[in-house]
Amino acid sequence: MGSHSKGVPAPDHGPVDWSAEDKVKIDEIFQRYPERRAGLLPVLWLAQQKWGWLSESVIRRVGLTLGLPPSDVLAVASFYTMFKKEPTGRYVLQVCHTLSCALRGADQIVSYLEGKLQIDPHTGHSPDGMFKLERVECLASCGSAPMMQVDEHFYELLTPQKIDEILDGFKSGRPLPTPRPEADQWTWNRVS
Amino acid sequence: MEPRILTARWNVPDVHNIDTAMRHGAWRALPMALKRAPADVTNEVKNSGLRGRGGAGFPTGMKWTFVPPVEKRGGKPVYLVCNADESEPGTFKDRYLMWKDPHMFVEGCVISAYATGAERVYIYLRGEFAFIQHRVDAAIAQARAKGFIGKNILGSGANIEVYTHLGAGAYICGEETALLSSLEGGRGQPKLKPPFPAVEGAWRCPTIVNNVETMAAVTWILEHGAAEYRKFGTEKSPGTKLFSCSGHIRKPGVYEVALGYPMTSLIENECGGLYPGRTLKAVIPGGSSVPIMTPEEVSKSTMDYESINTVAGSYLGSGGLIVMDDTTDLVDSLTNLLRFYAHESCGQCTPCREGCGWMFKVLQRVKSGEATDLDLATLKDLADNIFGRTICFFGPSAAMPVQSFLKKFPDEFFGRVHRTGQVSYANIGAAAPAAR
């Protein structure tokens, strides 16, 4: 959990707890399932949305909420790629590099972003820490490749120019509206 | 001309909203189904010959009959789970089906729940589909407001609730028992079968797991009837299917065609053919997990469950067609795929956990020119040693690309390694023990 290097303590939130509204949401989540444990993934998502990443304190809080030992919660959280076990920059650019995207230039997109954002090969972050670049596996957008996911949104049919516009949107605090129109384009030349 | 069963409403703006959807025919099938006995609904689906559209192609109606009758359930509820975890490389049809016309598959879920006696439906979406989950949740809420979901639906006495459940990034959660493990709040690790989910699934209760596209097809079948569905497709592969087409084609995208449609026609007509001046090198027909096909095999195949198997020893799978032209480096492509499998292995069982990572490492050395032909013998042996030895189908899914790339394109691989002279494709099987 977190990174221990040369005696530097892992970052952590310190003790955390849910708000009253959160608890209402959590109760509603538990109602959906016959067993409490099934609420673990939804509650982990809620925790990540609220606290940004799953530090040890957050894991402990989720454990208390579910009635599970923290080790059990961590065992589950660590299985899934989308649960963050470390803090990251604000914008995590997840570029797909599985076969269909690779066939349509995903590697060039990764190189372009690495250069444009001066990504540190060790941390994956830009120098100002705002962006993290990740290569991820197939995002079910093979027909609109190459593409990337940032937060919930898909940015598809990427070109260097489109990437520039997207990044400028993030940097200026006025991100491009989402979902993108390309999300509606299920074939090359057909838009609803 | 494309048949318009599943994609009928995709050109209608705003059809994800129920009023628009209903003006174009949505939620007509459910009232019809509710007037029939559940077993009758199951029979309609059986008679249609609909086969699971997630990849395995198991007859849907038959799967529903595996749920034990009420007297043999020990009081346990039945659950219906819709597998919206679409993660097979090359596959993206469920994503559009849910985004463009959510009401069609949600209606199918309610109908299927009614037929199988389920009172709760869980739609398990992959974690990356959060933006789609919002739209599906909205569709469910709209349907509930109209009385199509909830208690005593349309006065039929049926109580059916529908929930979405978001995964968090794991390809293996598309495997049905891993999906159920994840739904229950665990690591997405597949379980030993038997018992099969229809008998003992989610929370040890009878559970039917069906793909999104299968659910959408059920809606159409209940409205128009099995006989109408059988007018499309072939005898053993009735109906239509969505094909996600990607790779080196001019018009990548999702296309609905009747099963039995020639593969060459799909590539040249719907997909717009190859780029000018390029020639076809290879095609993966059904998502990355199925064996690769040569251009000659492509020219002889039709898009159905039988032909691809007979002609090329491959499978229709999820219908994720990946087209590769002559600029493709097949060693690079296979290495790319094995990186995917090595990453996604759940790690439970030895042949897969060790084998996938090992095959990836060998391929990396082949790609960088550091391998010998003995390494190719090792590679084949590893793949052969996974098949049939694992807990779930992930193992074969990683092995089949390796076996088929080596078998059908041996020169690409033998041409990239240092030749000791001890191994050629002809003797690669026998050479393996020596290679170890």
Added chain:
Amino acid sequence: MPTVKINGQEVVVPDGVNMIEAAAQLGVEIPHYCYHPHLSIAGNCRMCLVDIEAGGRGPDIACNMKARDGLAIRTDTAHVKHAQVGDGVPAGQPPPRLSDL
């Protein structure tokens, strides 16, 4: 009390035993790693894979295979040996006993 066949030899075993236990009754050792009689079946080391001659489809793991009438398995085929050695995991060797260490 079902009758099963292991490597051609018949044996009557108690109800509910798995094929590792059934084989042991005949003095046939099926190597295994993740199986223990006091634990639930994990079935993930795959070391106890056996070929099925009759009464089922193999290869399959012996620890999760309940003895039943008509079941015949083989532990001595080249195929099984290869499955055990597969991926370089040194199988075919019994796990070390405390007295060996």
